[in-house]
Amino acid sequence: MKPLKKIALGMLLALAATATAGWFSLDKETRGLLKTVPTNRDLLFWSVPQRDAAFRALDRIPLLAKWRVVQPSSTPRSLPPGSPLALPLDLDAYMAGQRSSAILIVQGGKLRVERYGLDYGPDGRWTSFSVAKSFTSTLVGAALKDGHIKSMDDKVSDYITSMKGSAYDDVSIRQLLTMTSGVRWNEDYGDPNSDVAKFNNHPPEAGVPSIVSYLRQLPRQAPAGERWLYSTGETNLVGILVSEATKRPLAQYLEEKIWKPAGMEQQATWILSKTGQEISGCCIQAAARDYARMGQFILEGAKVQGQGILPEGWLQDATTKRADIGKPGRGYGYQWWTYDDGSFAARGIFGQGIFIDPKRQLVIASNANWAGGASSPKESEAREAFYKAVQQAVDAEAAPSR
Template sequence: MKFKTLALMGLAAVIGAGALGWQSLDKETRGFLAAFPTNRDLLFWSTSQRDAAFRALDRLPFLAKHRVVPAGAMPSPLPPGPPLALPLDVDAYMQGQRSAALMVVHNGQVRLERYGIGFDSQGRWTSFSVAKSFTSTLLGAALRDGYIKSMDDKVSDYIAEMKGSAYDDVSIRQLLTMTSGVAWNEDYDDPKSDVAQFNNHKPDDGVEAVVSYLRKLPRAVPAGTRWLYSTGETNLVGVLVSRATRQPLSSYLSTKIWVPIGMEQQATWILSKTGQEISGCCLQAATRDFARFGQFILNGAVVNGQPSVPDGWLQEATTARIGIGQPGRGYGYQWWTYDDGSFAARGIFGQGIFIDPARQLVIASNANWGNNATDPTASAAREAFYVAVQQAVDAEAASRQ
């Protein structure tokens, strides 16, 4: 995604005298300002600039505004368990990932929790596309609450500005599975791609920015016939949920998830230039709360014995609805799926929540991959780490028999 360019005048205002003086800013924000690139967007910042930015985006209102997701008064416990014996060097793995945080929760107990690159348990790290799985879950909640009638309703039933566009006849189910058939370019290395350009689009008067951008895109193939990864479409899901519930996504997230399941810290959600949460990205939260969300999904999205989503919906959401061209992998409702029944939320630069129901396992990761947004070497190492944790859990179980 793109953020506004920081003008020198804006920088001077932030570090000037008074309440917003340099000394009043926290260490992470000062580090970000010291390294900030005045004329480039996030996808093309240096590693050190991203190190500073990923923990501070919500403390820089001149860069991007946000809404707070309030937490409740009583955090849910994450009790410690015995250290998990892993068949690898965790320190070396974290160094290779440029890991900010790594947590393994097994049977509801924290079996591993470590931090790196100057980050800690009290900080918030940006999610990137891990937010997509939160947005999907909020749509499931809106179905349960009756705000949305059916997964087969059309997008334009809820977003009237999409009538007459390529999205007019796209169903909510197709939007969630990214099978709309509408053209989109998600190349993070291309500064002219849709994912790099859409947030700088000048929206039509009175129209939400992402709606204004997406309704101009052409149809490439018939709806339902092709999977194509599109952050823009998840942003459209967020608009749809906000329209249906008649409230900001951050408020609905707090009401349905953040407070009921006992998150320990407030979260923040970055907004578009027209004031809508960028729902395909940019939810800032503590790593322990990302792990709590994974545990919530692992437990069936149930709060106090009451389901948060319709019966059977979560099973559909976390199993393959469409193939993605990789053996053993698929895509559900904004979740990446594996044929063994596990599934994951994934974000660029190394963010992730991996969930394995068979092993009662949640792995939460935050990182800043040094090479590029989708670094294949780092991605493969993370997949290997998931397998190593599964093997360690299996070995532990076998030793008790």
């Protein structure tokens, strides 16, 4: 029997043994997995067909992952339809170029565009990748409001005692959120020896979360607060910090502070590390409409029945430029990518994103599987151009007729 058929048979047996309603609801996702299931955890180096199958079902590959469930609201927020937005581009061609699985545009609180691709639809879930970073950041603000975190200027090792004696003794929570720790890290998605490629496979020390075990060995390269360097590992450390501060799993806190209060419609999942903690810089699985609801929740100030879940002014700080990333007109906030025009975005590799423009009351949620790779410049630039085109369409609609 060929190896792939053996794996498929093994998964089929696992399905029968597991016998849960969620597993048997997979339908085409399961069929896709059985045909093209990845055989290793190194998702950065999977083929395009493997990613097509797995991105919609990362939480249903028992050989690769464990996860926690995030339960939806009993009273989901409606996304009322609005009139179709007249876009100055060929949306079909754009989606084909992006290999989009979903694009939703909410403007003025109305769902004005909802399109799907890659044989994906509104009932499925798609992995977030680094879009999860902005969810994690929001939970830091919630923990601060709830009193679990005392100050953004507290040191990381005040909350994660196993980081004491490491380079993170000098790093504040604020610096961790803005990725200005000064600690060495390599986020090269094409290099199998980079930190981002290696940390998930690092053998953890006994009794220590895997990401803590990895990061506490890294040296300092610059003084804390003086240099911006993108680091997924550090967002994973943020998640550990929130869990330590709140004394609960991150998925549970997400459910309590965001998923249910914001009116999410479908169950989500959050993938766990080897040592059982949420990989908080990545890997929330959710429906496209719920990603759009997250954007709308943030656009409206992260409020529940008029009461903010975040400290006064915190969201403004989080979504405006706190660190210079070396690109004109852009910056980095608290795990949000910022634009000088006041808009901001959550971004994930292979084309995941939530773009938010308060001025235009605009949210764009998108999922994809870029053929060009994890952070392909071609697809990334096309997405930026798409955001601008949508902004132009909103402006043209609002302009007085002559």
